[in-house]
Amino acid sequence: MNNNKGIVFGTRPVLEVIKSEKEIEKIFIQKNTKRDILFSIISLCKKKNVNMSFVPKEKLNRITKKNHQGVICYISQIVYQPIDRIIQSCFEKGKEPLILILDRITDIRNFGAITRAGDCLGVDAIIIPSTGSALISSDAFKTSSGALHHVPICKEKNLINTIRYLKNSGLKIVCCTEKSDKEIYMCNYKIPTAIILGSEENGISSDLLKLSDEKVKIPMLGKLESLNVSSSASVVLYEAVRQRLN
DSSP states (O other): OBOTTSEEESHHHHHHHHHSSOOEEEEEEETTOOOHHHHHHHHHHHHTTOOEEEEOHHHHHHHOSSOOTTEEEEEOSSOOOOHHHHHHHHHHTTOOOEEEEEESOOOHHHHHHHHHHHHHTTOSEEEEESSSSOOOSHHHHHHTTTGGGTSOEEEESOHHHHHHHHHHTTOEEEEEOSSOSSBGGGSOOSSSEEEEEEBTTTBSOHHHHHHOSEEEBOOOOSSSSOOOHHHHHHHHHHHHHHHHHO
């Protein structure tokens, strides 16, 4: 079965979606299942590297009150873009690429707000990992105020390999993190740049921090130690645009 939010549920319909060429956002499968057809779905997901999670039946019931048979599939509502094509296009146009990389940002509202800021401030693409990121659902479109229709989103299996590709393509990798003594205003964003933002809970992973060319922080004058990640994105992107306009 299918509804207008890009959800497919029921074992047979979900199995057919996985076999098709449709872009799948995520599949939720009921925990502790013993049905053979669900084992077939799990096996096919692993074979095709489909993002899946095992959840309690109650979570599935909250998504739909209809007979989901222990499985719900979210079909992607956007077409993910290849980052190499975007970088090539920027250089062909004589434009210095400005890329955002989101490391494990799972909150839909934050993701939507970051995408909206990215659109307003001219980001060329937003890169997310294929697992451990916000589900791009109708709620994400709503919180982005439609920006998801305009900002290219790239879903990458391995952020480390993607960052290495960006570095080899001439982009500077900048991590926005409180683990720095250098403020965002001391960094040059006029050159090809990719800015990494991490989750509020865990920040940027250590493997990505090691690959960065510069680490910068937003100066904090109040009692709180950090901004919301979507606010941080707006601040650092505005500084990048301010430099580029001047």
